[in-house]
Amino acid sequence: MRIIPVLDLKGGQVVRAEQGRRDRYRPIVTPLSASADAVAVAEGLRRLHPFPTLYVADLDAIEGRGPNSETLARLAGMRDAPELWADAGYADAASLEAALETPALCPVLGSESQADTELLRRFGRHPDLILSLDFFADGFRGPANLLEDPDPWPQRVIVMTLAKVGSGAGPDFERLREIKARAGARAVIAAGGVRNEADLRELARLGIAAALVATSLHDGTLTPAQIATLAETPNA
Template structure:
């Protein structure tokens, strides 16, 4: 199972996510880096394991307040040129098409940013597209067709349970199992609540292909040896 570190960006800095309450997100304080600068934090994470892929949420773009494009460009130019799964609130066909053409960038189509299924249906066969099914505390956010029509899904999809992010309460196994059952041969990526090695083992037993992780890396709950045992 692949482990993918998370970089949540706001105002050009990495912030610590807390259960989807984005107004409360503050610049991260982590023993892995001396600042919240995105490249410094990514380098610190690579000190735990030579991660080749990162998930990046441009929170300013998602909320329509600007962009962290320059920070994302700096991340893409790091040594080893990591792959970046980027959710930048894509809701426009032209912007999504441009992002899909960038080498090493894998745009994440967040359900919370969609008005309907038009963009997903248009781009679902592109090998770099990732769909994120976004669940907040009040349930699924986005057009129901994105959740209820597996025939629209691309080859990779994230099950994003934002109420679990930073909560240390464990992943939402029931939701993940239900979506995994409908996903066929697609790769399902778990996001939110991963605490430790036991959680990763449970996800692996469900057939989950990858997990987005953040807090458990920064607080040392997942050790380099445990990361190496799961990461590939």
Template sequence: MHVIPVLDLKGGEVVRAAKGRRDQYRPIVTPLSASSDVVAVAEGLRTLYPFPIFYVADLDAIEGREPNSAALDRLRAMAEPPQLWVDAGFADAERLSAALAKPSVYPVLGTESQHDDALLQRYRDQPNLILSLDFFGDGFRGPASFLDKPELWPRRIIVMTLAKVGAAAGPDFERLEEIRAKAGDREIIAAGGVRNEADIRTLSSLGIAAALVATSLHDGTLTPEQLASLRA
């Protein structure tokens, strides 16, 4: 069971997410870093555990603004470069192809950014492509075919429950079980609501491969000892 730290980027800084209300996100304040600088926060997270993967949500790109390309380049230039799972609002073949061509970048195709399933149809066999099924407070965000046609899904699927992000409300176990039942042998990654080690172990018992985590790492409810015991 892998724990994957989340870096939410806005205006070149890491911000603290809360329930998908992106207009309210502010630069993160964390005991793990003296600033909200993306590399400083990533290095701070690695004081807890030598995480090999980071999930990056480029909120500016997702909302149609200039992507945080410089911040991503700095992460890729770290002394021990992490694998980066990047959701940057990919909605056209040119940008998605460019991301797939970058070493150590695994582009995340978020359903909230899609008008149809054409990109998924075209790129689903790319081994580095990750699909994110995005659920907001008002339900699924994206074309219905992404839920109705699991045969289109790539090898890794994130179940993103934004209403639970930063809310300490626990993962959406029911939805995760539902998606897991449709996914066959694909890897399911939980996102949103993970509070502690018990949640991680429950997810593992359900066959979930990994969890995207932020708040419980910064707040100290997932400790270095627990991460080591989980072999995160």
């Protein structure tokens, strides 16, 4: 089970997500870092485990306030730089093409940012593209046919259940099963609600390839020993 730590960026700082209610997000307070600075938090996470990949949600870009480009560049410039999966509200071909051409960056095409399926159909076969199917408390956010027709999906698909983020309620196993069945041989990544090692082992049993995780890393529920064991054990 691949664990991918999450950095939610707002105003250049890492914020703590709360069930997709972004107006409530505040700078993170974590024992892993003395500040909410993105690089400091990333370094703290990588002291737990040498995570090779970080997921970054640029909330300012997603909500139309302009990207945290400098912060992303600093993360990319870290020592032993991680691969960055970045959702920066990509909604036009020019910005997505530029992201796809950036080394060590895998752009995440968030369904909530799409007006139609044009970008997905145009770039879906690119090996670095990742699709995020975004589910809020009121349901799926994005074009209905993007969810219903899996044919143009890329090889990696995130099931982002935002109502579960930071809730301590556990992953949405039922929805993950549904999307996994629809996705065929594609890698499905769970996002939202992971509480502990047991959740991660259950996700692995369902055939989920990876999980985006934040709260259980910062509160210590997932220990370095558990993370290492999960990373090394097939079908964890």
